[in-house]
Amino acid sequence: MSYLVATSLEEALTYLRDSGGRARVVAGATDLYLKDLPHSLVDLSALPGASVIEEADGLITLGACLTHASAASSILILSRATALAEGCMAIGSPQIRNIATLGGNVVNAAPAADAAVALVALGASAVLVDTGGRSREEAVEDLYVIFNRSAVDSTSEILLKLTIKSCGTGEGSAFTRFAPRRALSLPLVNAAARVRIENGCFREVRLVVAPVKPAPTRLLQTEAMLEGMAPCEETWRLVERAASEEVEVRSSLLRCSARYRNHLVGVLAARVLQAASERAREEEGVDGR
Numbered sequence: 304m305s306y307l308v309a310t311s312l313e314e315a316l317t318y319l320r321d322s323g324g325r326a327r328v329v330a331g332a333t334d335l336y337l338k339d340l341p342h343s344l345v346d347l348s349a350l351p352g353a354s355v356i357e358e359a360d361g362l363i364t365l366g367a368c369l370t371h372a373s374a375a376s377s378i379l380i381l382s383r384a385t386a387l388a389e390g391c392m393a394i395g396s397p398q399i400r401n402i403a404t405l406g407g408n409v410v411n412a413a414p415a416a417d418a419a420v421a422l423v424a425l426g427a428s429a430v431l432v433d434t435g436g437r438s439r440e441e442a443v444e445d446l447y448v449i450f451n452r453s454a455v456d457s458t459s460e461i462l463l464k465l466t467i468k469s470c471g472t473g474e475g476s477a478f479t480r481f482a483p484r485r486a487l488s489l490p491l492v493n494a495a496a497r498v499r500i501e502n503g504c505f506r507e508v509r510l511v512v513a514p515v516k517p518a519p520t521r522l523l524q525t526e527a528m529l530e531g532m533a534p535c536e537e538t539w540r541l542v543e544r545a546a547s548e549e550v551e552v553r554s555s556l557l558r559c560s561a562r563y564r565n566h567l568v569g570v571l572a573a574r575v576l577q578a579a580s581e582r583a584r585e586e587e588g589v590d591g592r
């Protein structure tokens with residue numbers, strides 16, 4: 304088996320192309336299983352810009368090899384894409400967060416991947432390039448094919464970066480999860496939201512829960528219900544009911560009964576919306592002073 308640490312995008316793509324499907328890219332390697340090891344691995348972590356965090360014209364750009372630890376401690380992400388910082392902070396343990404990456408979390412396509420759930424709520428896009436030199440930009444939510452299977456073929460395509468519209472005045476986001484332990488534990492349910500508050504009412508809500516389907520799942524009916532409503536106790540009660548009615552979950556030996564998970568979906572949906580709307584209001588106050 305060979306292992307190439309690519310120092311340029313061209314070198315990585317040429318190696319993948321010449322390997323004819325027998326090499327695949329790797330970042331932190333925390334999601335590679337011995338049984339699936341390919342003939343060769345192409346390590347992307349030394350590519351220029353692989354771990355970049357930058358903002359220009361209201362758009363945050365994150366290198367696909369950015370580790371969860373770096374994302375969770377970035378002042379820019381904490382203040383302008385808070386849900387992602389919280390999602391990354393919930394992952395695994397410090398050892399995992401220090402090496403595992405955003406790109407790997409998305410391409411691995413686990414339905415309840417914590418960073419990916421936050422990215423979908425934030426409306427993030429992925430920028431990809433393939434061995435034929437073609438590049439494409441896709442919404443992260445469109446990269447899921449079936450359970451644990453991504454639309455990114457890592458033997459011929461590289462996820463280069465993720466972009467997120469920065470949360471501005473009147474906007475806020477949040478992530479939360481419920482798990483049996485605080486570290487190294489699969490979430491029974493996780494949830495993330497991005498909201499805009501205008502004149503005291505919700506506008507443009509994105510509410511995502513997982514794992515209820517093969518991909519992080521937007522609760523479109525609950526989102527629509529919230530349009531024009533005020534963030535208040537009565538609203539949280541309505542959200543709790545609407546969110547748990549909107550999803551159909553299965554009992555899981557790994558997680559818990561369908562009934563309990565259904566209840567959790569409602570509770571976490573209300574909780575994450577409340578946190579996001581409090582941030583949106585703080586943001587309105589800070590910018591408006």
Ligand SMILES: Cc1cc2nc3c(=O)[nH]c(=O)nc-3n(C[C@H](O)[C@H](O)[C@H](O)COP(=O)(O)OP(=O)(O)OC[C@H]3O[C@@H](n4cnc5c(N)ncnc54)[C@H](O)[C@@H]3O)c2cc1C
Nearest residue numbers: 330331332333334395403404406407408410416417457462
């Ligand atoms: C002990 C443990 C605990 C964990 N806990 C959690 C948790 O709580 N929450 C959670 O969400 N995840 C968890 N994970 C899963 C894992 O750490 C994350 O999904 C991580 O983000 C994967 O990133 P990576 O860089 O290690 O990916 P890798 O293992 O390097 O790659 C994963 C897959 O993505 C492909 N890939 C990686 N980068 C790219 C790229 N840029 N372009 C194209 N393809 C790419 C690879 O070919 C591979 O198929 C845990 C894992 C372990 C081992």
